[in-house]
Amino acid sequence: MSASREDFCRDLLDDDHDRAGIDPEGVAARFVSYFGVPDRPTMAVLKALLEDAGFGTVSGAHLDSMKGVHFGTRGGGYEIYYRQDLWDGAKAHTVLHETYEIICETLCEQVTGTSLRRKVCRPADRFAAAVLMQPERFSLMAEASGLDVLALQRTYRCSYSSVTLRLAEVVSEFPLMTVLYERHRDDGQDPEGWTEPPDLRATVVRRTRGFGSPDSALLCGRRGGVPIRGRRPSPGSLAYRVVGSGRAEYDEDGVFSVIARPVIWKGRIAKVAVVAVPYPHRAILDPQKPSPGFGNPIRGLASSAPW
Numbered sequence: 001m002s003a004s005r006e007d008f009c010r011d012l013l014d015d016d017h018d019r020a021g022i023d024p025e026g027v028a029a030r031f032v033s034y035f036g037v038p039d040r041p042t043m044a045v046l047k048a049l050l051e052d053a054g055f056g057t058v059s060g061a062h063l064d065s066m067k068g069v070h071f072g073t074r075g076g077g078y079e080i081y082y083r084q085d086l087w088d089g090a091k092a093h094t095v096l097h098e099t100y101e102i103i104c105e106t107l108c109e110q111v112t113g114t115s116l117r118r119k120v121c122r123p124a125d126r127f128a129a130a131v132l133m134q135p136e137r138f139s140l141m142a143e144a145s146g147l148d149v150l151a152l153q154r155t156y157r158c159s160y161s162s163v164t165l166r167l168a169e170v171v172s173e174f175p176l177m178t179v180l181y182e183r184h185r186d187d188g189q190d191p192e193g194w195t196e197p198p199d200l201r202a203t204v205v206r207r208t209r210g211f212g213s214p215d216s217a218l219l220c221g222r223r224g225g226v227p228i229r230g231r232r233p234s235p236g237s238l239a240y241r242v243v244g245s246g247r248a249e250y251d252e253d254g255v256f257s258v259i260a261r262p263v264i265w266k267g268r269i270a271k272v273a274v275v276a277v278p279y280p281h282r283a284i285l286d287p288q289k290p291s292p293g294f295g296n297p298i299r300g301l302a303s304s305a306p307w
Contacts, residue, residue, distance in 0.1 A: 005054045008034050009106045024100060024123040025169070028130030031103075039137045040156060043092055050080065050095070055102055058095055060084035068094035070102060078102055089157035096128035097121075129162045135170045142171055146287030149178070149273035150261055160263065160271055161204050167275070168206035174281040175211035177219070179227050179274040180204040181239055191266040197243060198269045202229050211278070218251050218258040219276055227274075239272045250289055257282035259289070 012030065031037065035049055047058040056070065056078030063069065063083040067090065070080045080102075082094040104120050133156050145151040152163045164180040181200035205227050207214065214226055221234025233239035238260040241249045246269060248261045256276050263271040277284055 002052050003034055005102070005106060006110075008053070009103060009110055012103075012107065013110065024127035025130050027100070027103060028127045029135075031099075031127075032131060032134060037131060037134075039134055041092070041132070043088065043095070046092060046095055050099060055099055056080050058082070060091075068098050070098045089159065092132060093125075093128045093158060093162065096131050097124040100124040100127035125162075129158065129166050130169075132156060132158050133163070133166045133170070138166060139170050139172075142167055143173070143284065144287070146285050146289075147171070147176065147275045147277070148261075148288045149180070149275065150263065160273060164204040164273060165206060168208055171208070174284065175208050175278055176281075177207035177211050177214055177274075177276040178204065179206075179219070179239070179276075181233055181272040181274070183270055191268045191270075194268055196268070200233060200239075200243060200269070200272060202227050202231050202233075205229050211276075214256070214276065216253055216256045216258070216276075218253055218256060219274070233272070239274050242272050243269065248288075250285070252279055252282060255279055257285055259285050261288070 008031070011034070012027065035053060037049065038045060041049075043058075050056060050058055054077055056073070058080045059082075061081040061084060063081065066083065067086060068080070068082045070078050072078055080095060080098045082091045082098075086094065101120055101124050133152075138152075138156075141155060142152060145155075147167060149160060149163050149167070152167075153160050156163065158166075161180055161182070164178045167178050168176065180203055182203045183194065184199040184201050214220065217236055218238045219227060221237035221240055223234045223236075227234075233243060238249050238251055238258050242260045242262050246262060246264070248259070250257075250259045252258070255278070257279050258274065258276040260272055260274045262269045263273065275285065275288075
């Protein structure tokens, strides 16, 4: 008999897991081990796994404002739906997001006999990212790529924001800071209607322990201050240079080494990914720096999955 959702949740509780606040990273590691999830699971693998384990059936649907949703069935299982027009990476993330919510609902039912009353959207996103970008393999791939957000996004087919967050969560051999600037949502997702120059705002800002205060013009520009979510790239910063040139930029100031790369979609800048490390660790970024012609526009990204 194959492993089931109920058994998995009972094992979590038996292992003295924190019932007040389920840690998504720990649950993801247990989920991967318990159900034998491969390094980079496909949608076909996830659908079969979730159905076999009693999480429920997985189907695409026409959903207006939601990426995904799940419903309980009379038989005690679930029906999981993802929005049909999502790109493939978003579909897998959405299905795993719903899976985490189902795990929390099952745990609540087993412990209290009542329905889950709190929202778990952010932990569910962390769970999904941890299953899709499993730490040991992801860490190796991250170092091999030179902490290249664009290369990792193509490899794992996850969103740029998930990859940017995951770098700061997984890489522990040296301090680093990651920042992702994205088009303001008012621009929409059709490049034909985008305003120029691009109105980019920081959507992800993370730094690991030991990185220190990022008081560097390469990160903060002339106005100073730590990069903050919702704020535009500061004039003089490396990200600001990329907005002006449309090209990848690398620089160092003796304290930090910083690389900023644009995501080009249909000839326009959609995002800028920034990775910074302390100057003594600058060699880790070398794989991102082509020897001749560095600074040329980065092209060839999949236009069908830019997010």
